[in-house]
Amino acid sequence: MSNRLEIKLWLAHRLTGMALGLFVIIHLITIMIVIQGGLSAAEIMERTSSNFIVAIFYGLFVVAAAVHSAIGLRTVAQEVLKWNGTCLNVVILTFFSFLCVVGMAAIIGLVL
Amino acid sequence: MKRNHDKKEYWASFVQRWSGVVLALFLPAHFLILSLALQGAEVLDSFLHWTDLPMVKFAEAGLVGLLAVHFMGGIRILVIEFFRWAEWQGHLITIAGCSAVACGSLFLLRAF
Numbered sequence: 304m305s306n307r308l309e310i311k312l313w314l315a316h317r318l319t320g321m322a323l324g325l326f327v328i329i330h331l332i333t334i335m336i337v338i339q340g341g342l343s344a345a346e347i348m349e350r351t352s353s354n355f356i357v358a359i360f361y362g363l364f365v366v367a368a369a370v371h372s373a374i375g376l377r378t379v380a381q382e383v384l385k386w387n388g389t390c391l392n393v394v395i396l397t398f399f400s401f402l403c404v405v406g407m408a409a410i411i412g413l414v415l
Numbered sequence: 416m417k418r419n420h421d422k423k424e425y426w427a428s429f430v431q432r433w434s435g436v437v438l439a440l441f442l443p444a445h446f447l448i449l450s451l452a453l454q455g456a457e458v459l460d461s462f463l464h465w466t467d468l469p470m471v472k473f474a475e476a477g478l479v480g481l482l483a484v485h486f487m488g489g490i491r492i493l494v495i496e497f498f499r500w501a502e503w504q505g506h507l508i509t510i511a512g513c514s515a516v517a518c519g520s521l522f523l524l525r526a527f
Contacts, residue, residue, distance in 0.1 A: 317496070320489050327486045331518060334479065338525045342463050344456035365446070372439035379436055398443075405446040412452030412459075 312374050319371040326364045351413040358414040365406030373399035427508045431488040434481040441478060472526045480519030487511030 337346070351357050377395045380386045419425045451459040465471060491507040494500050 317493065321493065324486060324489065327482060331479070331483065335521055335525055338522065341467055341526075344452065344459035344463060347459075348452065348456055368442060372435070372442055375435045376439050379432060402442055402446065405443060405450055408453055409446050409449035412450050412454075 312377070315370055316374040316378075319367040319374075322363070322367045323371055326360070326367065329360070330364070348413060354414060358410055361410050362407070365410065366403065369399050369402035369406065372402065423508050424504060427488060427491065427504075427511065430484055430511075431492070434485040434488070437481055438478070438485060469527075472523065476519045476522045476526070479522040480515040483518035484511050484515035487514045 337350075373395050376398065377391060380391055380395075448462055449459075451462055466475070487507070488511045491504065491511060494503060494507065
């Protein structure tokens with residue numbers, strides 16, 4: 304694998320990590336606030352329905368988490384399993400695409 | 416290599432790596448469950464009732480703790496790589512561990 308690609312992936316992992324830092328703080332605070340009394344679909348959808356700020360926030364969160372986790376899993380597969388090459392990249396790209404599609408489906412379901 | 420196992424930094428890297436793997440593998444399930452909202456609030460609710468089980472609440476607290484430790488561990492890595500403040504490592508590792516326990520405990524206090 305070319306060094307240029309590895310550097311780009313390293314940079315993407317760090318940049319998405321920085322963005323996720325901000326998203327995770329907000330997500331953790333939200334979890335702590337809403338978890339009291341248990342969760343219900345009506346309660347969640349009351350906050351998210353037609354709220355496009357929530358849609359934009361979680362849209363960015365999903366993409367950043369998909370990029371960050373896919374690159375992280377690729378690194379672990381390379382270093383721990385000694386797995387390299389095109390096959391690994393295809394698996395990771397499939398994982399990334401799946402996360403993006405399911406994550407966006409969740410946002411559409413909760414906001415629209 | 417064996418001597419490294421006595422070092423705090425070794426265990427910080429170990430926890431950072433494997434907490435990341437667990438969180439990455441949890442993401443598809445998390446998104447899939449939330450995307451049930453596409454089929455209506457009742458369908459999502461039928462799954463959310465399951466989260467009232469004490470065992471599930473403990474598992475969720477574990478995930479919140481892993482998210483907190485991965486977040487704080489990520490800040491440690493960024494500080495080392497971008498600012499070269501390696502002498503802060505020990506303190507940052509301690510803060511990461513304490514944050515994870517604090518967030519997991521706070522989640523449990525709120526959830527029950």
